């Protein structure tokens with residue numbers, strides 16, 4: 064298992080050498096969304112608290128770094144951490160409200176969606192951060208400003224982020240914190256009876272997850288040199304974040320990564336095919352069909368099934 | 379000082395007075411049974427003691443400390459563990475993981491917690507099922523898992539809510555033996571049970587509830603001869619006779 068992971072990492076590390084520019088951009092997306100899915104996986108997969116507002120943390124992280132850079136000249140490498148910290152604080156507030164008032168299932172979904180929508184509306188109407196037009200970052204190509212002449216830099220940053228989040232989740236699975244989360248997902252009342260402080264652990268999962276998601280905001284802002292409220296705070300991005308770990312296997316270590324390797328290329332292909340005919344958003348139909356298929360046939364996601372196949376092939 | 383002291387406990391659900399001015403105590407190392415017909419308020423009383431329900435009135439003290447306002451996990455940390463009448467295993471977690479959730483509270487290192495969990499599974503006779511998902515257990519095994527998890531929190535007082543109902547006679551006898559052995563290790567037990575033979579052989583004192591009120595209290599022999607108790611149970615049996 065460890066060898067498989069190191070082998071996979073090694074292949075990913077040398078991959079850019081053989082990729083053309085388009086394939087490279089697809090792989091950057093695969094890794095970036097795998098990272099976002101892994102960050103979400105902590106609270107949504109392991110702790111079973113279905114946040115569908117995680118785009119808000121991407122937006123908060125991105126805006127924080129970009130505004131700090133514009134107004135104080137702070138390098139986005141540091142702004143990234145500030146963005147993560149602010150996302151963690153707001154994630155903590157939302158978690159506190161949701162968990163203190165015992166919002167579960169559908170009600171927690173609504174709370175998180177509403178939170179992201181409020182963020183979008185605030186950003187759209189706040190002229191200091193660009194209002195509805197958003198923020199544009201002048202391209203200098205200076206790595207100290209997180210800007211690169213060569214897109215392979217983005218690939219390696221995305222790879223490092225994904226490896227970092229996966230290592231965190233791997234460590235979490237082996238500690239009390241992560242073990243408690245898997246039980247909280249199953250039955251919170253039983254957890255309380257067994258001495259598990261459920262509120263504190265759900266809150267911890269939410270804060271860690273929103274911090275990591277916040278880091279991704281800076282990546283997004285500087286990779287595209289722009290931030291639009293609708294793109295970074297909108298429901299479509301939240302759906303992109305949620306759907307990969309669900310298809311791959313929510314609450315499993317490799318679920319978000321496998322999910323992203325399945326879905327990101329599919330989304331690219333359907334964009335390429337249907338986009339020419341003016342069918343924008345066709346990838347959403349692909350998502351919908353896949354989601355229904357997963358819920359019906361693989362409710363645990365792809366990873367457990369793949370695991371069984373691998374074990375059967377290599378006894 | 380009693381280990382557990384319940385005084386004037388009351389809890390109402392809408393129009394139903396589930397528990398009314400209930401008082402009793404459990405001493406260190408004691409075995410007390412809480413009996414009474416269905417709907418008498420036994421499970422509700424448990425939930426109030428363990429912090430799952432806030433009583434409307436009255437007080438619960440454990441080792442002299444008032445439990446009012448404590449979350450269930452905090453009550454558990456003080457040394458009170460309950461089982462659920464309607465069992466609540468974590469169905470997708472393995473049996474040993476289920477018990478680890480209980481042992482991790484006092485043993486934060488997962489390896490230690492797992493070793494403790496395996497020891498508890500040995501004690502309740504579930505060691506052979508350690509790797510199975512809890513959802514695959516039989517009813518009798520699930521009852522034992524419920525007991526194992528409560529034990530895993532290393533309580534001073536164990537609240538057992540009908541851990542024998544629905545079991546065969548042999549299975550019941552094994553649980554009775556197990557509960558006796560747990561008590562001999564110094565763990566006090568408060569037992570809700572319908573299986574009268576089990577109650578009579580385990581309990582040193584019995585508290586009888588009917589319509590939320592305590593109608594009798596005493597040794598098994600005293601309670602068995604109490605006319606009010608006989609009436610409460612006869613009433614139920616007459617009602618039960620109509621059903622198959």
Ligand SMILES: Nc1ncnc2c1ncn2[C@@H]1O[C@H](COP(=O)(O)OP(=O)(O)O)[C@@H](O)[C@H]1O
Pocket residue numbers: 391394395396414415416417418419420421422423
């Ligand atoms: N959560 C609840 N909401 C409303 N009524 C309840 C609730 N829990 C119990 N009751 C009612 O309170 C009474 C006592 O129930 P319970 O404590 O479960 O009795 P027992 O365990 O002795 O069978 C019953 O009439 C039951 O219907």
Ligand SMILES: [Mg+2]
Pocket residue numbers: 420421422463
């Ligand atoms: Mg009951």
